[in-house]
Amino acid sequence: MTNLRCKFPGEKALVFQGLSLSVRQGEKVLLLGPSGSGKSTLLQILSGLIPRSVEIPMKCDDIQVPAQAGVVFQDPDTQFCMSFTDEEIAFVLENRNIPREEMPALIEYYLKQVGLSFEQNRVLIQSMSQGMKQRLAIASMLAMDLEVLFLDEPTALLDDEGTSQVWDTIRRIASDKTIIIVEHKINEIVDMVDRIIVLSPEGKIVADGPAQQVFTDERGKLKAYGIWYPGIWEEQEQTAKEEEGSASGKLQVCVDHGISSLEAQQSFGLSDTPGISPISHVSSLSPVSPAYLPALDLQQFTGWRGKTPFIQVEQAKVWYGDWIGIVGANGAGKSSLLLSLMNILKTTGHYEVDGQPSGKTEQLADQIAFVFQNPEFQFVTNTVAEEVEVSLLGGRLTTKERLVRTDHMLNQFGLIELSERHPYQLSMGQKRRLSVASALVREQRILLLDEPTFGQDARNTFAMLAQLEQLRREGTAIVMVTHDREIVKRYCTRIWMVDEGRLSDATVVSSP
Template sequence: MIKHNSVLQDQAAVSVKGLRLKFPGEENFVFKDLSLSIRKGEKVLMLGPSGCGKSTLLQVLGGLVPQVIEIPMKAEEITVPDSRGYVFQDPDTQFCMPYVDEELAFVLENRAVERERMLPRMQEALARVGLDSGKLDVPVDSLSQGMKQRLALASVLLLEPEVIFLDEPSALLDPEGRKRMWQAVWDAAEGRTLVVVEHRIEEIADRMDRIILFGPEGSIIGDGSPEWIFRTFQREMQQYGIWYPGVWEEFSRSLENRQEEFAGKKPTNPAPLLALRGYTGYRGDRPLIHVKELNVYPGDFIAVTGVNGAGKSTFLLSLMGLLRFSGQYSLCGASMEETAGEGRKRKKKRRPPSDRIGYVFQNPEFQFVAETVFEEIRFSLKAEGMADEAETEAKARRFLRSFHLAGLEHRHPYQLSMGQKRRLSMAAAVVCGQPILLLDEPTFGQDARNTFAILEYCLKMKEQGTAIVMVTHEEEIVQQIATRVWEVLDGVVTERPPAEQSAEAEEMRVGT
């Protein structure tokens, strides 16, 4: 039974004492006798490894658990603010209405705002988060994931709550979008309480009053100013794979010291694994993506960049045949049949792309088909024709270990944290060893340990001749890891010249 303590409510904006929580069917507690308090007006970052319970704790403090999300828990005392706004890690879980204007109007209606005053407020909220006011009358489902993340924040800004809870609010945003989003947050949080779960610490740590640092078992190992936390707990942050200032530079140096391990051996004059000529990708009947000529070769590591909504995910979906395309498309030497001239009628395809391309969706939940983590991996292997049960089980367990999912075999994929879901979607996509991997932001929501593990896996596959095509907003991946860069601008996919890539990388390094 949870007791609401009036003394705590007077002194703190958010607090919990003696929290015990665990998921049904699990032996171990997520939190055991956890206590913390956040003062009114305080700006707090909750930092820790992926899967340690940060998002769950944010939902407890925001009153979603157990009032909306039923998870067994109890606490001696808890303070949940009456006025609160929440931005979810997965923007698809945020919305109540089908259209953007209806979603924003829903917030204003609940605040009893007069109808004639709604439109300018909605337009202002969209502008603050970097969304065009022309997006008001469009379906929410037509937005990219990054644009949905901005819309989620806009709805919270309209709410004007006393306490703002943000769960990885910048994970899917392009660099300019992150800058706009955080400025909107700082403006809105003036005089309010802000509680944030975020891995991109370099953009927010110096604006925080306090960091609460968690270990892998959900216990608090440090609580204090950002400067004190980063100075005092660097060893623990390295041990548990938590983001800290300078960790990218350390990873870069480690790659330089292991150049031979990831060097790879490209064949002389290799044939392209994937070739596009006069290619167009569609959403419904709308042509959205255009390619004049692009090739993917064995051992490529191509970063696909562009602002939110540019069409990067649409591009990958069309390459997988999940969206309509037209033009010349050759895959491992075989021609993918063009769409017939008018309408949506297709010519018969010779082979599905999935037997030559491993694909990771931007939203990992779109990918899952099995009831447990273990069966999710086994499903991919069986779909590719692996019949030997012992071999299938051994390989599945090996990949679960490689992607730091061992011990979670029996969980339903939807019961994982977002970072764990992303790693499961990655493991299920690459387990069959296709020669091309299309990865849509595979590192979002990951701690440092798992980000670097994913990148090292990709580099090892690259060394063996696999081609990696990765949509990413992570500048360090573009600068330090990718061998080529494709940019999506105004619906056109082009390759940035190497000189331009090097000059931009050098400019960004000097700028920092």
């Protein structure tokens, strides 16, 4: 491909201005760049989705795309054609003219390749967690048995075990395949790729070469653009120490429900790891006096999907100033727990918010800000600015006050220049930031966040974490689902582990 120019309808600036790129057969390429730099768009152009299936104005002097390519999107829900897991893979096999009698064994094989197992290989896709859906999308892509694979953050929603399993699978089947990857979680694949291409915020290629060369020689550019690279968490920690002028100590784990400190650390990989120590600002503000009311109080609490209990909590409390990290495997019930806390799912049992019965979802929304795992579930307007402002309607603010607060929030989340764009035209990382911004703008004192940092570059991740930490220090209670063990290790004051639909253990993390 040479001299690529591309432009989204309604936008003044080009996405790419004369970009040229070639990939050799069998090469493994990793595309890096800040959020919004055009990585996903470039992947869709290289795979032929643009302009074959998605009509976006583009021109280039020359382009060669594969006749057939396997593509895994950032959002797995956009990928499925059928309602059930076995049907989804059978659809692929039918297109390969696989005999019907051979399909059951192949369906089971591809599901196992990504760590999925169901009775008769069949479950309703809609009932699966986002992480499980992403595994199914990868299984469907593997079933296509193609020579060229395009992977757009395929493990963003997966737990550590699932991430390792998926990349191990791709390594096994892809030795002779051409693979182009967009991914922020780079540690698992650095040794797999032959080449790294780095895009600037304007969509220009600013680095191109072997992984070790790029990470060593181009580190200044990576840091300036806010791109993930090995060792960035340690550098961020050092920056935090210098800014606060205090040294960081080791995390100490104090435990509820009798689980030992060592067991708690090992259960989520929090035992001592060379080169890793917590950022100095982590501290626990959880009140211990009975005079304080908890933000959330749960006893014998159950969240239901139909007649099936999806999440059960024997007893748990959230205090103002807590930052709870909810961890567990894909499909364990983490998102169901947050949906239950908002009464979006039917619930039974004792549930109080700030000492009062929880009430309905509409009442909870006055006290609790909620961020869905899929940001598009929250969008209700036609522009980015309106999406933030609509959260303020119905309150006591004047129009001018709403606009000022909206602009302030857009600035905080790096979205001010996109204020007139439709939310669906944003990159996945930008959509996620918009969903968080629209939730935080009302300044509720309790936050329920489902994977708020997925799909983010390093700069936006650290900026979001800093904003959340400031809110926590001011007394906001944060309950956050995350698969990022670095966030859990460095920011969370307590850990809730969800296992097979049960909140089993809660650990309190505090600095000495």
